[in-house]
Amino acid sequence: MYLFTSEVVSPGHPDKCADIIADSIVDEILIHDANGRVASEVFVAGKNIVIGGEINSTHTLSHADYRQIALKALANIGYDGKSAFTHEQCLHPDDVEVAVHINQQSPDINQGVDQASGEIGAGDQGIMFGFASCEADEYMPAAITYARRICDKVYSYAKAHPDELGVDIKTQVTIDYGTKENFEECRPQSIHTIVVSAPCVESMDIERLRELVQGLIDNSALPANLYHKDKTIIYINPTGRYVNHSSLHDSGLTGRKLIVDSFGGYAPIGGGAQSSKDYTKVDRSGLYAARYIAKNIVAAGLAKKCIVQLSYAIGVARPTSVSVDTMGTHIASVDDDKLSNFVMQHFPLTPKWITDKFKLASPSRESFLYADVAARGQVGQADYPWEKLDSVELFKSLIK
Incomplete structure (x- = not known):
């Protein structure tokens, strides 16, 4: 063996509840203000929900708005008060208390993100890993x-x-x-x-x-x-x-299920969570881009599995590094060096390019909602824009 x-x-796990509430806030902001900047965290413990972090947006939310977002998210998850479980056995919406501690985004960060040229600088430094495998139809492990x-x-x-x-x-x-x-x-x-x-x-x-x-x-x-x-x-x-069950008997925190959200431990993961962040935060957009590239490489038949690593510097648009590792499974005519150089030549991988490619500034019920992504996993769902296989033919051009 x-x-x-x-x-x-x-989605009913307390950590996922925190992710879903956080991304429901991201959806609310971006639907009304595509240029909104969000980095909010959610902590769920017992009957208490704590929302904190930083938000800059023309769409302002009151405490009552935040409470309504949290309760609606919980109801969609299944904590709607209609279950046969008692108030002592699981969370009921009538019992929930919401505390809000939201600040404005630092202007030190903003000056590097929203650039006069229209380019978007990375909202933070960091590393991201995308992975794909031929083991299942979803190109997931x-x-x-x-x-x-x-x-x-x-x-x-x-x-x-x-x-x-x-x-x-x-x-x-x-x-x-x-x-x-x-x-x-x-x-x-x-x-x-x-x-x-x-x-x-x-x-x-x-x-x-x-x-x-x-x-x-x-x-x-x-x-x-x-x-x-x-x-x-x-x-x-x-x-x-x-x-x-529920947060009455556990606690939940944004970003504590990164392995569940990504590749189940088969591949490295980056240092930051995706949920709670807008598209300028490369922890989110960089993962989507890296997964997209890895999936298209495997789907093109260039390798059986593939890891793509990206890294960024805060306020800088282009990634500081791009690498492709097919873990020894690439075809004879296309090695990792060739793949890495090809990706750097053909994919800008700036936050603006990624955002425009996958329409990350425009969440909607017709395309995708970040709260739904938080519930279902950040990668591996065929209906996500970053799961499309529209670069397969481009990668196949490498085959001589």
Whole structure:
């Protein structure tokens, strides 16, 4: 055996609640002011929500506005007061207290970001990593792909049946590659272990809960060549009781689920979170660009997997470095040096270029909402603009 594991959490996890509330604020600002600058953090603990950070915008929000944004986000997640769980077992909106501590963005930062030429300087220094793999249709690693599918299935059921399940859900999938060589060559052999933890109402016995969740796992569109129900080790609520959940029994903080949000531990991640930040913050836009390039390289057949690293200096538009690492899986005629130089020549990768390419200044229900991205993961969803495969032919031009 050669095993690798990734975990996923649902939007109802307290950390995800914090991310979703933070990105609901980003959406609210940018929908009304495309030039708004946002870097707000959210802390959720017990019945308390604390919103802090810095915002510059022509669209001003009152304390009542922030409270309404937070409560609406919680209701969309599933904390709408309609569940069968008591006020002691999970968060109810009537109990929530919201504190707001928002400052103006420092003019020292702003003078480097909004440049007279119309260019946008990076909102901070930092490093970002994008990754892609041929292991699954989503060009994502296998473990996080299938953990997400299971989590999405259980979460959807929980939202539709609040009299049975709560929305604070965790899943975990272990892939057996058989050998290290198979791991390096992106050849998963089987799903070795599945773990699901889903809160259920006190009246539901553990046998019923496990039967219910097992059925949801079986209907999660797991590949038939990898998932073998009789062979896969499956743990469903392994402690035997999971009733108390939400921020009443945990705490949540913006940016604490970076591995869940990205590549499940298969690849390096940058030093900063994406949620809570506007598009000038390269922690966000740089990740999207790096993922886009890595995905198009793999989809073009130039490598089985690919890491793209970008780095930026605050107030400087062009990245300070660009590197491509195909981890030894590139085709013979196109090596990492050639790929790195090709990317630098053909992709400006300035915050303005990334913003215009993916329409990051214009979140909407018709394109994407940052709150939805926070809920579903920053990468790996085919409907995100940065997941498009519209540079495949350009990369294929490298093949002689």
